[in-house]
Amino acid sequence: MRYLLTVAYDGRAYHGYQVQKGQITVQKTLQDAVEAIFGDRYPLVGCSRTDSGVHARDFKALLTVGEGAPRIPAEQLPRALNTHLPEDLSVRAAEPAAEGFHPRYDVRRKEYEYLILNAKVRDPFLAGRAYLYPIPLDEERMNRAAARFVGTHDFSAFTAAGSDVADRVRTVFDCRVTREGELVSVRVAGNGFLYNMVRIMVGTLIEVSAGRLAPEAIDDVIASRERSRAGFTAPACGLYLDRVLY
């Protein structure tokens, strides 16, 4: 039996999704709950490897349980698993997954949101859930730069130096910046993202706002494929995996 799980988590307490020896990760925590219900550890494949401290509203994971496991209808799985999960991690939905479906390779569109609390004073309700940036951001200027990301590009300039992924061409479908009061939101949608790509895009947009880069210069930064030409890596706490479409 194969289940596609929709998982939401506050990433603060987790060392990312993927199992790492001696660390609390989302995958390990989920597998413990799976074991509590199905009596065994079964493979769980995630739609991406989110970093330490990154959040997810709509993370997808494929759970494959063995023939001998108890037969649990998909619609009962979220509540069954949630009784064994901490309150910062919740299985929001489950559905049967088709044979041959792959939660990472079959992604058509992924959407991230990055939250910036653009204020001088921190907000207790956004601790660890938004990046506190005190200098006023010019979201109109950021938006002009954001539009330049849209399209199919080699995004080598926007990934951690030393990344060993061979194909660094990705398509960004949309990228826009909005503000609601002190909260600035950067939304990015694409067919896939390199390691740290969204966080470097956000750091670059902040540097555009600060005047270190012109909005039009994004084209040159992309073309250079040099990490050093892009902006800083915005901290993990502001990043949310928001939606995954197959």
Added chain:
Amino acid sequence: MRYLLTVAYDGRAYHGYQVQKGQITVQKTLQDAVEAIFGDRYPLVGCSRTDSGVHARDFKALLTVGEGAPRIPAEQLPRALNTHLPEDLSVRAAEPAAEGFHPRYDVRRKEYEYLILNAKVRDPFLAGRAYLYPIPLDEERMNRAAARFVGTHDFSAFTAAGSDVADRVRTVFDCRVTREGELVSVRVAGNGFLYNMVRIMVGTLIEVSAGRLAPEAIDDVIASRERSRAGFTAPACGLYLDRVLY
């Protein structure tokens, strides 16, 4: 020097506002920070005594520091205090307070919001920050009941039994229920509130939605002044002190 502080806090870790022996409270945590900066413990008077687990977005507290204390301009106080405060508690603003001003007696209007996550499955981003209620709520019906609270009434039926407050007459200026997806919000504004009053009002509205009470029956419940006629006390985790006006 007298400062009016605007304080926000996630109430989960606190046994309410008021100092209680051996408990972590908002007042005690603030006074520790005041002592770290001014070198002494100075009186801090809050605008109300929020319960254990209740949150505040706009709590007001009056800080009176002695003649001998360091002179710190009001606009520098939030950042100075925040360096000594945990991340779930933040001083958002500070201003000089006039002689004779009282943060509780001088309140003209107080606004609360109560958040209900009306869903079968919990949301990790709302853990301890909204009341999870799984049965679909009828917010139109709740709204018809909510309108009945508006006005000047003896709210004895809507306070914890055994409360020893003599005058139980309060004026509710507004009470309305709105929904955004799975999140149902109850907003109440008034000139003051009895102990547990908002939480009992919310519990009563939920019972109206469930059909245990007709919306029009609110009038009779108020008139009865009997606690047993009103609904249950909704849990603290959903309640936010949202705004205080002088």
